[in-house]
Amino acid sequence: MAHVFAANDSGPRAKSDLSKKERGSFENLIMLCANCHTMVDKAPDAFPVKMMLSWKREHANKLQGLFGAVRLGDRASARQVVEPLLAENHAIFKQYGPHIDAARNPESGAAEQWRRKMLTRILPNSRRMLAILDANRHLLGGNERATLEQFRQHIDDLEAFHIEGNREDASRFPGELPKILED
Known part of the structure; x- marks a missing residue:
């Protein structure tokens, strides 16, 4: 399970105005394999929020x-x-x-x-x-x-x-x- 917006302010695709509840909400989570999870977190600019939400919606x-x-x-x-x-x-x-x-x-x-x-x-x-x-x-x-x-x-x-x-x-x-x- 990966976060679209980071779980904390220093993570990939961080959005500081999100509450702890919003960061852990279903809308902010996406299922990825371990390799893809690592890849999207290491290169957040290559995997923007809109792209990840689009993947989630398509799935x-x-x-x-x-x-x-x-x-x-x-x-x-x-x-x-x-x-x-x-x-x-x-x-x-x-x-x-x-x-x-x-x-x-x-x-x-x-x-x-x-x-x-x-x-x-x-x-x-x-x-x-x-x-x-x-x-x-x-x-x-x-x-x-x-x-x-x-x-x-x-x-x-x-x-x-x-x-x-x-x-x-x-x-x-x-x-x-x-x-x-x-x-």
Whole structure:
């Protein structure tokens, strides 16, 4: 297990404003073999934070694709698997999203709560949906395939923002996604 940002202020990729808790958090850890761990720590400039977070995200996506998606026989069965994930994400967005009144109050903790929900529920649910929809692409119509690709870009943008700290605007959530696989 390696740290993206160093565990202490004198380590590779140190970030002094991180608390001890943040340094040991899941978001700041990455699994590497012993050789790679040594290599990234000895040459931190060659392995910047964004690169390491990208590795972590790509690995998580591969695992989710392996364990979270099955090919289903019909649209109704696929919809049955996707719909609860859509519903949970929508409920979280409505209750905690950046549009709520509390999000405008910097002392409310709403931004931290939204970030936690984004990292622990919305992004994993979305990655699972992508894996399921990719495995069942044969069930999608032409417009649904375009919606799936818009959703893929939306999730990539959200991950870049919430995981990698990229401050570019994210693409919009595709409005047609909640209707995917409905007959």
